Amino acid sequence: GSSSGSGSSAGKLSFKIIDGYISGATVFADFTNSGTVGSWDVGEPKGTTDASGSVTIDDPGVPFTVVAFGGVNVDTGKPFTATLTAPSDATSVTPLTTLVSELIASGLSSDAAVAKIQTAFGLNSNDNILTLDPVATNNTAVAKAGVQVATLLEGAGGGEAGAAVAKALAANVKVSSGVVDVTDATVLQTIIETAKTNNPSVSELASLDAGSVA
Secondary structure, three states, X not given: OOOOOOOEEOOEEEEEEEOOEEEOOEEEEXXXXXXXXXXXXXOOOEEEOOOOOEEEEEOOOOOOEEEEEOOEEOOOOEEOOOOEEEEOOXXXXXXXXXXXXXXXXXXXXXXXXXXXXXXXXXXXXXOOOOOOOOOXXXXXXXXXXXXXXXXXXXXXXXXXXXXXXXXXXXXXHHHOOOOOOOOOHHHHHHXXXXXXXXXXXXXXXXXXXXXXXX
């Protein structure tokens, strides 16, 4: 179907989960849009990544979002606590594709969302972050931007708190016409306050301040 990415063959879809490569992550095709982070529903194809962050799952044949959580970052050896997402036409699932997913959910087209992220993080317009593997291609700019976002999501506490911060960061990117410096304390404070306001029930956010992620 038209929803399959370039990593597809005969009803199978292949993805790479990357902050550094995330080994042992659970990856699934979320087509029920249950909205809760990491909530797999019966019938949704899923798999587990290998040591290079690669996974192949069945193509569900309907529109979906790729969701990845858990596992270990092979660069640091530490458990990966954030939840990453990507649109179904991606082959890479990264902190940056997570922001693209949020922008698409807010009404932008996939191309417009990618362009927004490229501008916000000062990336080359030829860097298609939905298919790029910044580790294999040694793309330090994309890798650095991804790590910055991952640090923000994990610093928030991962899981629901991280997802709340991803949504707030995407909202900030959406209204910005230029670079969004996520290492700037003022920018971070705005993102954190937005996340707290929109997600009062997420207790992890209460302890988050800009100093912890800058």
